[in-house]
């Protein structure tokens with residue numbers, strides 16, 4: 001049945017879906033102003049009341065009163081491991097395979113170098129030309145840094161054909177940052193292993209949005225960010241996963257005391273920690289780690305499969321409403337329509353994407369743009385409601401219908417888009 005033969009969706013039907021949504025209660029943890037529709041949780045997740053309170057407590061009590069004692073008495077020293085444990089559950093991994101530190105880009109650097117060195121007789125790092133720019137920059141930097149190493153960039157559809165005996169590492173992003181297209185994690189990991197290569201997945205747009213099962217994928221290494229669907233706050237530390245079976249052969253190129261087996265022995269010799277914490281290097285960012293620790297509690301008691309199914313359903317609803325209500329305005333759906341092929345975001349295209357998004361933000365619907373023509377909307381399952389999707393499309397319809405975007409103030413280009 002196509003959208004044109006089905007009865008058009010109405011707002012009341014969507015309000016009913018919200019009323020029976022098992023995740024409805026989780027939304028109350030988030031501090032979202034009434035009337036604001038936030039569809040950019042794929043770029044920066046929303047804040048939570050409990051996170052603000054936790055950060056206040058860490059500063060005013062643990063730091064101000066406890067001072068350096070708080071490393072022990074407030075458990076700061078255990079925070080990376082504690083957060084890794086919470087992330088491991090969402091990743092389908094064990095706690096000793098996950099570590100939390102640095103940015104995604106820095107973790108990708110460490111992971112790709114370690115993987116390339118674990119395959120010393122192979123010279124190629126393989127990636128695809130749709131990959132996130134930072135990932136391409138990092139891979140290019142690694143190829144320049146390491147002797148006898150070549151970066152090969154091909155289209156996503158050609159990856160499998162290029163998995164030959166010269167490939168040391170395949171590195172890809174699981175959910176395309178523009179279109180939301182899902183890579184075949186299981187199939188590509190298997191193909192890479194059959195070719196003798198290791199795989200480094202970037203899960204930045206995946207964790208908390210689509211099902212991730214690193215053990216089920218037989219994954220080697222993975223990295224990802226925590227400030228998108230995991231709501232850790234701006235610049236919250238990223239994670240790195242390393243499969244237990246590889247710990248012995250993966251050596252971090254950024255050695256520091258917190259990656260040492262016993263940092264407080266102050267030994268002059270480096271002895272890597274036996275598990276994924278060997279990828280730590282310096283002192284943990286306690287304020288942002290505490291915020292992340294608190295934010296992840298939104299997921300406790302949430303069935304990840306229920307959340308990812310809701311994210312898909314929100315995206316389906318959005319696409320259907322765009323089809324039904326935005327016909328004739330020059331808007332196209334540029335994401336896969338099959339929800340099995342898509343992350344929790346939908347990309348629309350329009351020639352005037354930038355001013356349209358600015359005008360939509362002025363109507364209290366926040367998404368973002370990705371050049372040249374993309375309007376990007378993310379459907380974070382913990383706090384976006386079905387009626388929000390309706391209201392967002394309706395406000396977008398008004399912006400287009402009344403050409404509200406065609407005003408000089410909406411063409412002013414900010415630094416961060």
Ligand SMILES: *Cc1c(COP(=O)(O)O)cnc(C)c1O
Pocket residue numbers: 103104105106132134135173177202204205225238
């Ligand atoms: C958001 C994102 C990142 C973030 O990288 P940082 O180094 O943490 O800023 C990395 N990779 C992908 C695919 C992303 O979407």
